[in-house]
Amino acid sequence: MSVYGLTYKGIDQVKGPLVIMRGVPGAAYEEVVRIYSEDGREWFGQVLEAGRDKVVIQVLGDTEGLDSNAMVKFTGSTLKIPVSDEMLGRVFNGAGEPIDGGPKIRADDFRDINGAPINPAKRDYPDEFIETGISAIDGMLSLVRGQKLPIFSESGLPHNEVAAQVARQAVVPGKAERFSIVFAAIGLKYDDVLFFRRQFEEFGALSRSVLFLNLANDPVIERITTPRVALTAAEYLAFDLGMDVLVIITDMTNYCEALRELSSAREEVPSRKGYPGYMYSDLASIYERAGRIIGRPGSITFMPILTMPGGDLTHPIPDLTGYITEGQIFLDLDLHNRGIYPPINVLPSLSRLMKDGIGPGKTREDHKEVSDQLYAAYSQGTKARELVQIVGEAGLSPREKLYLEFARRFEREFVAQGFRERRSIEETLDIAWDILSILPEAELTRISEKTLNKFHPKRRIAARAEGE
Amino acid sequence: MSELVYEGKGVIVHIKGPVVEAEGMRGAKIREVVYVGEERLIGEIVRIEGDKAIIQVYEPTGGVKAGEPVERTGEPLSAELGPGLLGQVLDGLGRPLEVIAEKAGGPFITRGIKAPTLPRDKKWQWTPLVKPGDDVVAGDVLGTVPEGSVTHKIMLPPTIEKAKVVEVLPEGDYTIEEPVVVVEHIGGKEEVKMYHKWPVRTPRPFREKLAPVELLVTGQRVIDTFFPIVKGGTSAVPGGFGTGKTVTLHQISKWADADVVVYVGCGERGNEMTDLLHTFPKLVDPKSGKPLLERSVLIANTSNMPVPAREASIFMGITYAEYYRDMGLHVVLTADSTSRWAEALRELSSRLEEIPSERGYPAYLPDYIASFYERAGRIKVQGKRDELGSVAVIGAVSPSGGDLNEPVTQHTMRYVGAFWALDKDLAFKRHFPSINWLRSFSKYTGGLREWWIENTGHDMMAYRDKAMALLQRASSLEEVARVVGEAALSDENRLVLLSAELIKEGFLVQNAYHEVDTYCSPKKQALLLKTLLEFYDRARPMIDAGVPISRIAEMKSLGLLRRLKFVPEEEFENAVKEAIAQLEAEISSLLAEVR
Numbered sequence A: 001m002s003v004y005g006l007t008y009k010g011i012d013q014v015k016g017p018l019v020i021m022r023g024v025p026g027a028a029y030e031e032v033v034r035i036y037s038e039d040g041r042e043w044f045g046q047v048l049e050a051g052r053d054k055v056v057i058q059v060l061g062d063t064e065g066l067d068s069n070a071m072v073k074f075t076g077s078t079l080k081i082p083v084s085d086e087m088l089g090r091v092f093n094g095a096g097e098p099i100d101g102g103p104k105i106r107a108d109d110f111r112d113i114n115g116a117p118i119n120p121a122k123r124d125y126p127d128e129f130i131e132t133g134i135s136a137i138d139g140m141l142s143l144v145r146g147q148k149l150p151i152f153s154e155s156g157l158p159h160n161e162v163a164a165q166v167a168r169q170a171v172v173p174g175k176a177e178r179f180s181i182v183f184a185a186i187g188l189k190y191d192d193v194l195f196f197r198r199q200f201e202e203f204g205a206l207s208r209s210v211l212f213l214n215l216a217n218d219p220v221i222e223r224i225t226t227p228r229v230a231l232t233a234a235e236y237l238a239f240d241l242g243m244d245v246l247v248i249i250t251d252m253t254n255y256c257e258a259l260r261e262l263s264s265a266r267e268e269v270p271s272r273k274g275y276p277g278y279m280y281s282d283l284a285s286i287y288e289r290a291g292r293i294i295g296r297p298g299s300i301t302f303m304p305i306l307t308m309p310g311g312d313l314t315h316p317i318p319d320l321t322g323y324i325t326e327g328q329i330f331l332d333l334d335l336h337n338r339g340i341y342p343p344i345n346v347l348p349s350l351s352r353l354m355k356d357g358i359g360p361g362k363t364r365e366d367h368k369e370v371s372d373q374l375y376a377a378y379s380q381g382t383k384a385r386e387l388v389q390i391v392g393e394a395g396l397s398p399r400e401k402l403y404l405e406f407a408r409r410f411e412r413e414f415v416a417q418g419f420r421e422r423r424s425i426e427e428t429l430d431i432a433w434d435i436l437s438i439l440p441e442a443e444l445t446r447i448s449e450k451t452l453n454k455f456h457p458k459r460r461i462a463a464r465a466e467g468e
Numbered sequence B: 001m002s003e004l005v006y007e008g009k010g011v012i013v014h015i016k017g018p019v020v021e022a023e024g025m026r027g028a029k030i031r032e033v034v035y036v037g038e039e040r041l042i043g044e045i046v047r048i049e050g051d052k053a054i055i056q057v058y059e060p061t062g063g064v065k066a067g068e069p070v071e072r073t074g075e076p077l078s079a080e081l082g083p084g085l086l087g088q089v090l091d092g093l094g095r096p097l098e099v100i101a102e103k104a105g106g107p108f109i110t111r112g113i114k115a116p117t118l119p120r121d122k123k124w125q126w127t128p129l130v131k132p133g134d135d136v137v138a139g140d141v142l143g144t145v146p147e148g149s150v151t152h153k154i155m156l157p158p159t160i161e162k163a164k165v166v167e168v169l170p171e172g173d174y175t176i177e178e179p180v181v182v183v184e185h186i187g188g189k190e191e192v193k194m195y196h197k198w199p200v201r202t203p204r205p206f207r208e209k210l211a212p213v214e215l216l217v218t219g220q221r222v223i224d225t226f227f228p229i230v231k232g233g234t235s236a237v238p239g240g241f242g243t244g245k246t247v248t249l250h251q252i253s254k255w256a257d258a259d260v261v262v263y264v265g266c267g268e269r270g271n272e273m274t275d276l277l278h279t280f281p282k283l284v285d286p287k288s289g290k291p292l293l294e295r296s297v298l299i300a301n302t303s304n305m306p307v308p309a310r311e312a313s314i315f316m317g318i319t320y321a322e323y324y325r326d327m328g329l330h331v332v333l334t335a336d337s338t339s340r341w342a343e344a345l346r347e348l349s350s351r352l353e354e355i356p357s358e359r360g361y362p363a364y365l366p367d368y369i370a371s372f373y374e375r376a377g378r379i380k381v382q383g384k385r386d387e388l389g390s391v392a393v394i395g396a397v398s399p400s401g402g403d404l405n406e407p408v409t410q411h412t413m414r415y416v417g418a419f420w421a422l423d424k425d426l427a428f429k430r431h432f433p434s435i436n437w438l439r440s441f442s443k444y445t446g447g448l449r450e451w452w453i454e455n456t457g458h459d460m461m462a463y464r465d466k467a468m469a470l471l472q473r474a475s476s477l478e479e480v481a482r483v484v485g486e487a488a489l490s491d492e493n494r495l496v497l498l499s500a501e502l503i504k505e506g507f508l509v510q511n512a513y514h515e516v517d518t519y520c521s522p523k524k525q526a527l528l529l530k531t532l533l534e535f536y537d538r539a540r541p542m543i544d545a546g547v548p549i550s551r552i553a554e555m556k557s558l559g560l561l562r563r564l565k566f567v568p569e570e571e572f573e574n575a576v577k578e579a580i581a582q583l584e585a586e587i588s589s590l591l592a593e594v595r
């Protein structure tokens, strides 16, 4: 006794975004339903609880105007979108419907927006260095193809610029690739969307981009589907068509807030700050869709953007994200206020996949050690800076003064660069050596003798002098 | 998983995520495995109410409808134990991921796949150790087969208390389905195959639990020297994201001097499993000379795989570990992360509408954590042999917001012998392993003095105490310096800071990705720490003689000492001599200057 394609008239209860029906024994868990009101309006919904006696449906979109006379049609299928190469250059809403006035997509296939977990044994390990041309990233937070590396930001900081600069400049040195961008806006202002559009247009990527837009005034509930729809498109481009896809999704904080809203409408027991206890697993089902697969040419590199409420790294949204993603790029209000662009604070930032993406044959043999030393030295420098607040610069020891100077130069010369400036990894590492060489060699404990001999500017000069 | 199916089938009446209610289930047992729906998804009964059973389903339930059948198996969730475990990558239910990929026809995991853990067609080289007429008891070795890097003992399963051997297959190659031995006991004749099944939630029996006393060498200095774990011991690694939990567990899985390693990736990243799969075949186990993968069982139930299976994966892993322990082997089980396992429990509990306790976790969380760590230990094995085996358990804990004041960390702390508290501030400055030396502990240090003396000739625990005292002095001086500036401290105190810094940089910091530094033998650890501690003793007289601290800090030999750890083992003793010689030379010339 199946209700596939069957249409029922009458619902028992509407409770926020939930519709409750009785006497629909054959409804399937998670199947999609369409609801029609008598005045011809239409809603999308999904079965949350399927029972012999009771069915609970989650409605996508505002339930205003829904009443007990509505008709409910059970489709017998989960939420799917059509995919094909015709998506490139097109703009869709958060449910995957075109909103650019163009024709419908002729589907090559229909895919479940939830995807399916990649078998861990079939993942290919991401180890190809992507040169973004941004020193702080390339030198100390190297991005590799297939990585999920979010930007942790705050409102008012230039996270859009950083993401756009990465999209514009990123290349895998020595590799021809079929590059494309999947961009998803969640609860964004139109201005921000326009910014990205113009950027993509400017560097000629619009025809290789797919845009999914859920704007601030669009249905909150579609914020739940937007990232899933976008990643379904990305998976098709990457693993069916073999493209190297960069996925930018902003702002994941709006996604999490929609999830909280939904959870509270379902009257679930909340976890920290009202977010549902399953938010970790929910976010993982999105983020883990990035990666590479053995035997398939494409890749999904994922750069989500989220704003940390109150700039708090321990807030559940950045916290749970950091537990899932392969590192984070942390934008810092203080650096921004001091005029440093990009305001990347490397200390709380991390790239977990850096270790296998750098080194001889990929970037340069000194890369790892230089990066480690920069971290250690910069952290000494920031410690010295804190001390200045208390005892004044005069109270510092000579060693602390040196580190203070190091931190200044590190921020101004290494981290800071132009929005349109593209540095090669060699340039980035050379700048690093320049700054490191103001420290006595005994301080360079993260760097081996061998590397010092080969790369330390003073030793190179000495070696040259000896040779002459 | 058994295919035995009971006559009567139940009927699904309600589906809500992974929790399914079925009627017509009278006679079903709690914890019984069932197949749910037309696709026969794997589930386990978690509650019985009269004729109704509440089932936790280990696979996604999208598309399942009321009215679909539920089949019973009559068996609890069990692990297949026998040759063929080593080198495998399994999901949380013990299904080989390679077989899943084959059956799914692609890289994405689909539902309803049945795949036995052990390969059925593979032949193993059987050497019998019993003959007809022999009396045997549970745990006795019937024969052996070589497996990966171990000699796999085929034992009389714990379920047969005692019996007489009636038939034995001669030496030769057999699959695990062939009965290699037939025994006779009170119940009649019984065929014994090379494998058997064991319910994962039941600890495997042993003769006696013994106090663990032998260092589990991990090659990680701060662990072995400062907060050691022993064979059969337990440890927890709590820390916020990015503090180094996973790297610590990976390092231990690679370098620990164990016979078998079980790594459980529970609710964590897919690429971290891929990383292991990439490196383990390439790294060589120094004990056997074979690839590390051949001493390992990897369980991967990543964060995007079904949540309920996380709960099962930990029990599956510990059962495999106990099985190899029963062969008289030393086993290490690492679980990343036990918090995801506890959260899976919380999710289930909340769906069952149980009354929540702290932070929504069920009131039985502490018992649950204890039941896991309790399965670690050093034991006398079953059977008529005098063999010892051990399982050491090391669990990562992922506290929300990095705050150790949360139930999983707090309850775990009560049951473990060692506690490696990772520190965000250390991680931010790339001081790895970021084990905070003031907040961590190990209850095993007391018993290890002898071990160090016997194995390295050094009284390492004395060095440890001395280094610890220095670090503690330095950290109170740092408090002062944070207010008045380092320049305001006396030269004597600044020497303490400098010497502590040397211990931190030169000993505690250890780079997992450095080809030499990634592993440090106990001998090297001892000599290194002894040498670095000498710096303070030798430099101290200079302060009295009036050598300014700034000159001491500039000594070239200090750089040599800081980098000694990077010197390979073979060249190490010489490098130490050279560094000391240079230190002495610099000291005498500085002393000469002030005189």
Ligand SMILES: Nc1ncnc2c1ncn2[C@@H]1O[C@H](COP(=O)(O)OP(=O)(O)O)[C@@H](O)[C@H]1O
Binding pocket: A350, A351, A352, A353, B239, B240, B241, B242, B243, B244, B245, B246, B247, B248, B432, B433, B434, B510, B511, B512, B513
């Ligand atoms: N012993 C170590 N040596 C070098 N780097 C380390 C070490 N431990 C951790 N790291 C660095 O820290 C990062 C995060 O470590 P990880 O173990 O993944 O953290 P967690 O599991 O706590 O989130 C790693 O990607 C690596 O860059």
Ligand SMILES: Nc1ncnc2c1ncn2[C@@H]1O[C@H](COP(=O)(O)OP(=O)(O)O)[C@@H](O)[C@H]1O
Binding pocket: A269, A270, A271, A272, A273, A276, A277, B346, B350, B356, B357, B358, B359, B360, B361
């Ligand atoms: N189901 C749950 N999942 C995750 N966290 C929860 C859950 N229930 C409660 N919490 C967390 O525990 C905190 C306290 O929970 P609560 O039940 O209100 O206990 P109390 O009565 O002691 O305040 C909540 O603020 C929340 O952070």
Ligand SMILES: [Mg+2]
Binding pocket: B245, B246, B247, B268, B336
């Ligand atoms: Mg981890």
